[in-house]
Amino acid sequence: MTxxxxxxxxxxxKLLEEYKEHHKAVWPEMLDALxxxxxxxxxxxxxxxxxxxxxxxxxxxxxxxxxxxxxxxxNERWQAFMQPYFEALGVDVRTSxxxxxxxxxxxxxxxxxx
Numbered sequence: 442m443t444x445x446x447x448x449x450x451x452x453x454x455k456l457l458e459e460y461k462e463h464h465k466a467v468w469p470e471m472l473d474a475l476x477x478x479x480x481x482x483x484x485x486x487x488x489x490x491x492x493x494x495x496x497x498x499x500x501x502x503x504x505x506x507x508x509x510x511x512x513x514x515x516n517e518r519w520q521a522f523m524q525p526y527f528e529a530l531g532v533d534v535r536t537s538x539x540x541x542x543x544x545x546x547x548x549x550x551x552x553x554x555x
Contacts (some may be wrong), residue, residue: 442481443499445506453491454537460526461487470515474480478509 453462464485475483485499500504510516 443504443506445497445499445501449495451487451491451493451526453489453529454513455524457487457489457491460523463523468515468519471519474510474513474515478513479506479512485489 451457479500481498481500484495486494486496497506
């Protein structure tokens with residue numbers, strides 16, 4: 442299992458509240474696509490200024506999970522629907538650069554678990 446963390450920036454005006462509302466009712470087909478392509482324990486955290494931290498677990502790798510969900514037609518529609526809510530962070534969110542986090546040396550898991 443690979444743990445993945447990422448940052449995005451949601452527009453802090455009324456769009457942040459709209460963004461949150463949309464995520465209370467994610468399209469069932471999009472949720473199915475995430476599950477089907479191995480995205481587990483997917484969680485989003487937002488601050489009032491629009492900074493978003495996301496976390497998920499992938500069975501193989503981040504690249505495999507991202508490539509898998511990119512092949513799902515519903516993902517293209519969901520991404521197009523969500524795109525107006527985001528501000529630039531100075532990186533291309535379509536590339537792995539903004540997702541390229543290093544594993545922390547700190548974990549609360551027991552040493553013998555994966």
